[in-house]
Amino acid sequence: MKEKIFNEKTIKRLTQYHFILESYEDKGLEYISSPQISKYLNIDDSQVRKDIKLLNSDGLQKKGYKVKELKKNIETALSFKKNKNAVIIGAGNLGTALIKYKDLKNYGLNILALFDNNPLKVGMKLSTKEIFSMSHLAEFVSSQKVEIAILTVPREVSQEVADFVATSGIKCIWNFTPSVLYIEDKNIKVLNENLIGNFLAMVNDRF
Amino acid sequence: MKEKIFNEKTIKRLTQYHFILESYEDKGLEYISSPQISKYLNIDDSQVRKDIKLLNSDGLQKKGYKVKELKKNIETALSFKKNKNAVIIGAGNLGTALIKYKDLKNYGLNILALFDNNPLKVGMKLSTKEIFSMSHLAEFVSSQKVEIAILTVPREVSQEVADFVATSGIKCIWNFTPSVLYIEDKNIKVLNENLIGNFLAMVNDRF
DNA sequence: TAGATTGTTAATCGATTAACAATC
DNA sequence: TAGATTGTTAATCGATTAACAATC
Numbered sequence: 001m002k003e004k005i006f007n008e009k010t011i012k013r014l015t016q017y018h019f020i021l022e023s024y025e026d027k028g029l030e031y032i033s034s035p036q037i038s039k040y041l042n043i044d045d046s047q048v049r050k051d052i053k054l055l056n057s058d059g060l061q062k063k064g065y066k067v068k069e070l071k072k073n074i075e076t077a078l079s080f081k082k083n084k085n086a087v088i089i090g091a092g093n094l095g096t097a098l099i100k101y102k103d104l105k106n107y108g109l110n111i112l113a114l115f116d117n118n119p120l121k122v123g124m125k126l127s128t129k130e131i132f133s134m135s136h137l138a139e140f141v142s143s144q145k146v147e148i149a150i151l152t153v154p155r156e157v158s159q160e161v162a163d164f165v166a167t168s169g170i171k172c173i174w175n176f177t178p179s180v181l182y183i184e185d186k187n188i189k190v191l192n193e194n195l196i197g198n199f200l201a202m203v204n205d206r207f
Numbered sequence: 208m209k210e211k212i213f214n215e216k217t218i219k220r221l222t223q224y225h226f227i228l229e230s231y232e233d234k235g236l237e238y239i240s241s242p243q244i245s246k247y248l249n250i251d252d253s254q255v256r257k258d259i260k261l262l263n264s265d266g267l268q269k270k271g272y273k274v275k276e277l278k279k280n281i282e283t284a285l286s287f288k289k290n291k292n293a294v295i296i297g298a299g300n301l302g303t304a305l306i307k308y309k310d311l312k313n314y315g316l317n318i319l320a321l322f323d324n325n326p327l328k329v330g331m332k333l334s335t336k337e338i339f340s341m342s343h344l345a346e347f348v349s350s351q352k353v354e355i356a357i358l359t360v361p362r363e364v365s366q367e368v369a370d371f372v373a374t375s376g377i378k379c380i381w382n383f384t385p386s387v388l389y390i391e392d393k394n395i396k397v398l399n400e401n402l403i404g405n406f407l408a409m410v411n412d413r414f
Numbered sequence: 415t416a417g418a419t420t421g422t423t424a425a426t427c428g429a430t431t432a433a434c435a436a437t438c
Numbered sequence: 439t440a441g442a443t444t445g446t447t448a449a450t451c452g453a454t455t456a457a458c459a460a461t462c
Contacts, residue, residue: 033418033420045420046420046422049420050421050422052420053420053421053422058421059420060420061419061420062417062418062420063418064418064419065420
């Protein structure tokens, strides 16, 4: 249970190496080199070798790294296989999309249910996952050992809903609304997914 | 048309300042200070002042910045109001969610249509937006002046689809699939939205 | 061998934070 | 005034890149 903790940037890069390795595996390639990986991500090849060394993976001179082995090492290091239980707060379009987004499951995100305050939605099922009333959240979190709340409510109510969610016993809040949440309790980790900022950064030098 | 170009990190922060300003406006507050903004984002308050100075916004001693004015200045600097035409490639769950995600429109993303190769989907409409066959992409891109392709296809085909999309005249590809795209044409900007990496970075020190 | 690659240290670069005078 | 804040420069920190010996 005492795994090595990597810094955030390293984790994000390792995840992308894993994506690349998956495509190499699909193509039936046995080896991959650090310059090859670095070209996908526009980073230096020495960065790639450093990151990989953190996993205690070894490469082979002239060949590079074994695709299957490196892929497995990343999976172990980032514990893809360890299930992390989550619920979605807000059964709108985005919540509905995420519940059906099977790729997340492969990386350890185990979404158990949705929560919504709309009485017309409560009791319905979305691809085997039930929609519950918000009033049952705390009970569900403790009985099902839920650690992550994925927030997909309208922007206007995101802070208010987050304040409520923060009292439920959750460990992390993954915020998909265009807002920056402020949570008093510093034991709760907040990830403000800034899709709009990423988008604006992409287009800023093009328009 | 010759706007100042900000670096990517600055743009992402300014976008989040805008989110915070929106909530201040909702609450009817007239002023906001740099330490207040910095607490939302766990950054230094001098960073906030520097970013704001880039916009040529001025603050007031003892009070901070005028909420409405600063908000407007960010909007102008990042050209939220300038429409950027886009299409979604892949009319699955995520594509469907994004087409209905109205917040994006407020920040200048103007999604015109969806494209999919499934004959059962082609011709259908999703909230006023038509689903076209992929074979019509290049024609649509040039006639409608589309500059952004949002990729929401299955991971297995993402590179192959991206290669095809790259020939259509598009300027940017916003990749939502768990893959890292490699596009030869360096005039095309690729944004690999790394949701899974962000998620793994959030939970890594908690599990 | 020649050439390509790893592993690793040193150098550089850029981003963030600290500090503080000026101001109201 | 005292206290809070801006604006800005200098210092620090950390991340990235350069360089190269060792290796196959």
